[in-house]
Amino acid sequence: EPEVTQTPSHQVTQMGQEVILRCVPISNHLYFYWYRQILGQKVEFLVSFYNNEISEKSEIFDDQFSVERPDGSNFTLKIRSTKLEDSAMYFCAKKAGGMSEQYFGPGTRLTVT
Amino acid sequence: GQQVMQIPQYQHVQEGEDFTTYCNSSTTLSNIQWYKQRPGGHPVFLIQLVKSGEVKKQKRLTFQFGEAKKNSSLHITATQTTDVGTYFCAGPRNNNDMRFGAGTRLTVKP
Numbered sequence: 558e559p560e561v562t563q564t565p566s567h568q569v570t571q572m573g574q575e576v577i578l579r580c581v582p583i584s585n586h587l588y589f590y591w592y593r594q595i596l597g598q599k600v601e602f603l604v605s606f607y608n609n610e611i612s613e614k615s616e617i618f619d620d621q622f623s624v625e626r627p628d629g630s631n632f633t634l635k636i637r638s639t640k641l642e643d644s645a646m647y648f649c650a651k652k653a654g655g656m657s658e659q660y661f662g663p664g665t666r667l668t669v670t
Numbered sequence: 671g672q673q674v675m676q677i678p679q680y681q682h683v684q685e686g687e688d689f690t691t692y693c694n695s696s697t698t699l700s701n702i703q704w705y706k707q708r709p710g711g712h713p714v715f716l717i718q719l720v721k722s723g724e725v726k727k728q729k730r731l732t733f734q735f736g737e738a739k740k741n742s743s744l745h746i747t748a749t750q751t752t753d754v755g756t757y758f759c760a761g762p763r764n765n766n767d768m769r770f771g772a773g774t775r776l777t778v779k780p
Contacts, residue, residue: 588766600713600758600770613767648712658703658715659768 580649676771
């Protein structure tokens with residue numbers, strides 16, 4: 558299975574702080590995704606990224622969130638001014654084109670205190 | 671975007687019993703995917719169904735896509751403790767993205 562790695566595995570931050578979650582390395586795939594999973598709940602789509610720009614975003618992905626692919630491989634999710642309810646697992650995923658399967662990273666557990 | 675509804679939310683079975691989870695959509699799906707997430711893990715792709723009435727098997731797992739392409743099911747025969755986890759179906763959100771169902775959490779008592 559193609560590898561998707563994420564760092565850090567666990568991030569603890571104080572409310573109001575900014576966090577950057579990283580998905581590395583990414584290669585040979587076209588589409589990249591960020592998902593959120595609040596503990597025990599469903600996997601929620603946040604944003605898809607194609608050709609170095611946002612392809613689609615959900616209603617969750619508001620101005621608090623942004624994504625970048627700064628160096629052509631790393632794929633980052635920035636969350637500004639974190640809130641308690643942002644505590645969740647954040648998964649990065651990638652896939653080739655069309656309706657092919659998605660490969661998920663191991664996730665970053667974000668805890669906002 | 672279209673929603674995919676998944677039932678049941680939870681299922682607890684004795685080892686050796688069968689298990690089925692169902693996924694339903696109000697609109698026709700071009701395809702449906704199934705993923706498994708082990709406790710503490712990440713979703714892992716299991717299979718994709720595309721054709722009306724399609725049935726695919728992976729060992730003890732049987733996946734079906736309804737004739738109308740509005741529903742799908744995953745059936746596990748003779749569950750084992752290794753089957754524990756949450757099973758998600760996912761339907762197309764658009765041409766490239768998927769929307770996940772709420773998942774069915776399976777626990778298996780040895």
